[in-house]
Amino acid sequence: MKKIEAIVFDFDGTLAELTIDFSDMKRKLKALGSAFMDPLPDKDELPALEWVDYMADCLSNDDPDLGKEFHTRCRFLIISMELEAARTGNLFPFTCEVLNGLGESGIKTGVITRNTGSAVREMVPDIDKISGCFLSREDVENVKPHPDHLFKALEMIGVSATSSLMVGDHHIDIETGKRAGTMTAGVATGRVSIDELNKADPDFVAADCAELIKILKNKNLL
CATH class of the missing domain: 1.10.150 (DNA polymerase; domain 1)
Known part of the structure; x- marks a missing residue:
């Protein structure tokens, strides 16, 4: 595998508590x-x-x-x-540390979500500052799993799909990455177990994003 130059994250269930029923x-x-x-x-x-x-x-x-x-x-x-x-949700305790650490290492980041932008900004007013780009469903014509959602984020941060990783807590995120040609990773911080995530055949699976970063570093991909 190539060295990872950028990581694009899903939001709900990946970087923040999944509180939507x-x-x-x-x-x-x-x-x-x-x-x-x-x-x-x-x-x-x-x-x-x-x-x-x-x-x-x-x-x-x-x-x-x-x-x-x-x-x-x-x-x-x-x-x-x-x-x-x-209004009742929060970022996971590891989220800011993960994003800041990637930025300090020169790894570009982005966040894409099917959620409305106003809800994400209600929870995280500075969402546009903690990563290289933020794209809600209102920011694109086609939302994930359509690859255009991810392609637009990669264009904004200036990294090719083959050098990027798509991370999410649902098979939709893994499908998005596969359709765009990125590497893919599933994290079990939403409502989908590691066993279920594995059925979507991602390149990596982890309990959460913090563990995922450790796995990537151990494999010398970051």
Whole structure:
């Protein structure tokens, strides 16, 4: 493996406590969706953002205005839950030490998230200062696992994908890195175990980001 020149991190569950209840979010979205369409399409496997987009597209086929109304209401619901979760969340104790240590070693860093930027800034007002770039879902046209989310971060910090590592607590993060051509790492600080992360076949797995950095240093990749 090449020496790592940049590490791009997911945020919730990777650098910060995962306080968003995604199951509750889907339940509330489906309750709202039932007021617009009954029965609802069987698309429970889709994450919340993609589920909303799919539903809105279905409604828009018959009534574009209804599709827009549904999409807007869902986005307000999602953002309100994200902001509420952010008010009770915190960075992990190791986060600033990891980011500062990488910066001092000349390793560039970035943070990308499917979360809304306002929720992340509610928790970490200086998020734009603690890493080389920060890109929420509002900052890109296509959110991860689409590789464009990661490509834009790498462009901003000026490092190629083949010299970079994507780190996250979910298989979506690992998929994002694979699609972009970076090395990948899974950390078990969210709601996914190491065994489950291994099923996504990342290059590295660790209990948390601090342990991951130790693994990378031991392998002489940093």
